[in-house]
Amino acid sequence: MDVSIFGLGYVGAVTAGCLTEGGHRVVGVDVQMVKVEAFNAGKSPIIEPELDEMLSHARRVGLLKATVDVREAITETQLSIVCVGTPSLASGRLNLDYVRKVTQQIREALVLLGKSHTLVFRSTMLPGSTRQMVSEFLADLIEGGRLKVFYCPEFLREGTAVSDFREPSLSVLGTHDGLAPADVEIAKLLGGDPEFLSWDGAEMIKYACNYFHAIKVGFANEIGRLSKCLGVDGARVMNVVCQDAKLNISRYYMRPGNPFGGSCLPKDVSALSSLARMEGVSMPLLDSTLSSNQSHLDALIKQITQHETRRVGLLGLSFKEDTDDLRGSPMVAVAETLLGRGYQLQIYDPQLNLTRLVGANEAEIQRRMPHLASLLRNSAVDVVAASDLIIVSQACADPNELLPHIRPDQRIIDVNGWASLRDLPCHYEGLCW
Numbered sequence: 462m463d464v465s466i467f468g469l470g471y472v473g474a475v476t477a478g479c480l481t482e483g484g485h486r487v488v489g490v491d492v493q494m495v496k497v498e499a500f501n502a503g504k505s506p507i508i509e510p511e512l513d514e515m516l517s518h519a520r521r522v523g524l525l526k527a528t529v530d531v532r533e534a535i536t537e538t539q540l541s542i543v544c545v546g547t548p549s550l551a552s553g554r555l556n557l558d559y560v561r562k563v564t565q566q567i568r569e570a571l572v573l574l575g576k577s578h579t580l581v582f583r584s585t586m587l588p589g590s591t592r593q594m595v596s597e598f599l600a601d602l603i604e605g606g607r608l609k610v611f612y613c614p615e616f617l618r619e620g621t622a623v624s625d626f627r628e629p630s631l632s633v634l635g636t637h638d639g640l641a642p643a644d645v646e647i648a649k650l651l652g653g654d655p656e657f658l659s660w661d662g663a664e665m666i667k668y669a670c671n672y673f674h675a676i677k678v679g680f681a682n683e684i685g686r687l688s689k690c691l692g693v694d695g696a697r698v699m700n701v702v703c704q705d706a707k708l709n710i711s712r713y714y715m716r717p718g719n720p721f722g723g724s725c726l727p728k729d730v731s732a733l734s735s736l737a738r739m740e741g742v743s744m745p746l747l748d749s750t751l752s753s754n755q756s757h758l759d760a761l762i763k764q765i766t767q768h769e770t771r772r773v774g775l776l777g778l779s780f781k782e783d784t785d786d787l788r789g790s791p792m793v794a795v796a797e798t799l800l801g802r803g804y805q806l807q808i809y810d811p812q813l814n815l816t817r818l819v820g821a822n823e824a825e826i827q828r829r830m831p832h833l834a835s836l837l838r839n840s841a842v843d844v845v846a847a848s849d850l851i852i853v854s855q856a857c858a859d860p861n862e863l864l865p866h867i868r869p870d871q872r873i874i875d876v877n878g879w880a881s882l883r884d885l886p887c888h889y890e891g892l893c894w
């Protein structure tokens with residue numbers, strides 16, 4: 462394929478080199494003459510292992526050139542990849558000026574040349590940015606069937622960028638409808654076997670990944686700082702933490718849904734934060750954990766109370782499935798709030814048998830919801846029949862049993878991502894999806 466690459470910095474130069482390695486012909490475009498000249502001399506404008514050799518070989522065999530002329534690049538290629546910088550403004554907001562400028566230039570060239578083209582945005586841009594570029598500059602070309610637009614985030618790390626391109630940690634392609642394009646060549650060109658999402662979804666994934674990396678570093682550093690202060694080897698602690706691939710370095714706990722609760726997480730988070738404060742160790746990231754959880758609970762309550770009805774059913778009250786532990790349960794907090802606001806509540810939880818609650822578990826529910834017995838129903842069907850709004854925090858009922866009792870005017874709020882709820886013939890809302 463003949464490919465033009467806009468922006469010959471870290472991402473653009475590596476993409477260029479790696480595409481020529483695959484036999485594609487690349488025309489690089491940059492506003493900085495020094496980078497264009499480097500490319501035309503078969504040299505890398507950035508320091509990156511293997512890249513100099515790749516670019517010099519590509520130049521020798523006629524697979525590489527560079528220019529400052531956008532029209533020349535568009536004339537010679539069928540596909541353009543935008544890798545220009547997206548720096549922060551002084552306010553911290555994202556600066557899309559370079560992307561906007563290059564998109565406008567590509568549009569002008571396409572209109573002038575009257576040719577069909579494919580455009581891939583690869584710069585890191587906030588969700589909604591590709592849509593914004595399309596609506597500002599490209600909508601008519603797409604509607605006229607002359608342009609296809611994709612968003613393909615880049616996950617390379619400087620220093621290992623070439624090998625990361627060859628074997629990406631993740632491959633994602635954003636398309637206008639979130640579906641795989643008929644033309645699979647594009648996906649292959651940019652990293653093999655991608656996950657397909659909407660433009661916005663693919664943009665969000667890039668930020669989710671980088672936020673996660675940043676939080677991991679902050680987490681390890683805060684645990685390390687506190688460990689050292691307590692005379693413990695923080696490096697060894699984190700090393701051992703990472704050995705647990707079942708709960709720690711895993712998908713477990715890594716999906717949006719219920720706020721956390723139970724008898725351990727809130728208590729232990731609170732205890733370690735208190736200790737750090739007493740020791741004078743600043744842990745702003747870890748300290749924000751409980752307030753983050755509270756915000757999630759507040760968002761759920763807001764989602765519930767924005768509906769007019771006051772006849773609400775709760776499926777699941779304990780802090781998670783298959784336990785009767787009500788201590789620290791977010792759903793108890795939801796029930797308390799709704800009762801306090803005069804809602805009529807019906808609750809079903811198959812694990813709950815009030816006569817069998819003992820110790821701290823019983824004491825907590827006596828303190829927080831002394832009338833719980835009068836709200837508990839024997840079956841999920843009883844709750845569904847008496848409610849307009851059903852909050853489902855656990856997969857604790859058989860959807861086939863619920864089916865005959867569901868009314869089209871009812872609404873379900875799915876707190877924990879229970880897929881079969883979507884098929885019930887009523888209104889469906891997810892907490893984070």
Ligand SMILES: NC(=O)c1ccc[n+]([C@@H]2O[C@H](COP(=O)([O-])OP(=O)(O)OC[C@H]3O[C@@H](n4cnc5c(N)ncnc54)[C@H](O)[C@@H]3O)[C@@H](O)[C@H]2O)c1
Pocket residue numbers: 467468469470471472473490491492493496544545546547559562563583584585586615616617618619
């Ligand atoms: N560097 C990384 O490790 C990395 C990894 C993944 C994603 N990203 C993202 O990729 C994008 C590019 O990052 P980078 O590190 O390669 O940036 P960079 O600053 O190294 O390079 C950007 C290049 O774009 C050029 N440019 C600006 N306006 C232009 C225009 N109108 N026409 C042509 N060229 C133009 C600049 O001259 C510069 O050479 C950013 O959005 C960044 O966040 C970077």
